[in-house]
Amino acid sequence: MNSGFSSLASSAVLRGQQFLIRSLGGYSVSDITHQKKRMEAVKCSSGGASLEADAECVLRAITPSLDPRRHKGQAGNIAVIGGCREYTGAPYFVAISALKIGADLSHVFCTQGAATVIKSYSPELIVHPILEESYTISDVDDEGRRQITKKIISEFDKWIERFDCLVIGPGLGRDPFLLECVSKLMTRARESNVPMVVDADGLFLVTNNIELVMPLLVRIGGVTILRKRKSDLISDGEIVQSVSIYGSPRRCGGQGDILSGSVAVFLSWARQHISETEREKTLSRTSPIVLGCIAGSALLRKAAALAFEHKKRSTLTTDIIEHLGQSLESICPAS
């Protein structure tokens, strides 16, 4: 099963429908009060021989309780690297979805031109116009480009330690200079043990620079792949799980961006609740990353189903985003 899945993963045709979800260990220290939740999560996802995950159970297990004593940021601080001259909708969809699910803060790192537009979509996002595309620096020599790259990395370095998860790729485009900078930012994120969800043009970048994820293959967490289809499939190379509940027949563009944002939030929550030490104590092979993918997939599918009930063929990505909150509440009430 595992090798079959890997072979699917390498098909160019399916590349756009897949996610590489990468984690670099560094799981947060165990919080003893969440031991019960951990037990639930392990039970949900590894209890049977069935490929189908008990996604609602996973979702309830990893979603943190709301506690008035907690501070801004503790429910998730997510960042998207994407948004260029051509694309602005995709990074917006990722970032706003993360907030609508329950993250406290959502950032976008993009080019100057994209930043103006993304800011205009919503005042809720923190948008950093730090990236550059080749056409804006066509008059700059090699030394100048090195300086620009250095400045971009330095701006990014101010923030990286604060993020629970990065989403790399939605609306990134394929400009060579921009992609070269982003590959350097990915290296910094890896050094800081920040997990990454890689999608869209980020997959183009990774498939052309496989060394960006190679070191991860031998570490706990490694690379997890989520294949979006009629039934979603998730594998970390050790186990395969499917999510088939809910879903909608509408295929409007942008749903993959909601999924990226959703997975980013849930894997952050799963990592908070299930520490590496605890995982080693059990024999469970279900990583927090896989749990995050199961929950992220299930929530998108639920929201898409609810939006379709109301809007039918007219359903757009923004309609689905508007149903994220209600969907989570119906599975896992806040109080």
Place this chain on the structure above:
Amino acid sequence: MNSGFSSLASSAVLRGQQFLIRSLGGYSVSDITHQKKRMEAVKCSSGGASLEADAECVLRAITPSLDPRRHKGQAGNIAVIGGCREYTGAPYFVAISALKIGADLSHVFCTQGAATVIKSYSPELIVHPILEESYTISDVDDEGRRQITKKIISEFDKWIERFDCLVIGPGLGRDPFLLECVSKLMTRARESNVPMVVDADGLFLVTNNIELVMPLLVRIGGVTILRKRKSDLISDGEIVQSVSIYGSPRRCGGQGDILSGSVAVFLSWARQHISETEREKTLSRTSPIVLGCIAGSALLRKAAALAFEHKKRSTLTTDIIEHLGQSLESICPAS
């Protein structure tokens, strides 16, 4: 009747209310499962001597069933060429209408200045800021202009094969350099057998460069004309059909843009469901383009009627767009 219609078509006064809807064969390969739908469509539109089409019947026949096994793009990938320094609303109305009716993806090719505004209207659209107007290149010599034109064509070429239909003209303006580029893009689309809906300033371009559509007159599909009035009239030179159902007395600007987007989606669906081979097997003279015009006209009229019921004199184009989904659902339920 046919020559009378052509003479109406050449009147300058009526030009703005007409569409040249051009198709260049290339009908998609027959899907045997849609044979029933084809039979229905043929029966709807060619069954009687009456000029009035059974528009609801056509609409139901060509609208594809929603199937969870289908992929993003299969329900339609539409592109608009329009949007300049002066106009941004029209191409937005076309592109968002296409999505609200059920297309999966909707693109706009426009100038840089228009792109920022159109993107900010909605994150759902993919907006390509590739066109240039004379005022932005006033310092550029002939060779420079040739290079710019070449680059525009090259950017467009990356995308053209993916589109099911192009809409040319809404918000295009009349800048000579821009129109010259667009006439070249139309030639590329024709070479790629992508059908085009020509409206607004696109009609100005075509009437001043009639060679852009002349080669089409001798091919199947050829030129179809849609005249928007109290009763809409549609002819491909062989048959004439009218659509008089529904409608609203409100004449706010922008309804023609909804019609362009609506026709683009329905003619794409009609071409998917009724292959050329199948058409030849029957003696029906009703082309998928005519069927698309009938359906597109009927849906706009229904949505305009519903919006007018709610908003009366205050009805705007955005109100009508908000009723497209409900209108289609009432005629042709999604499930």
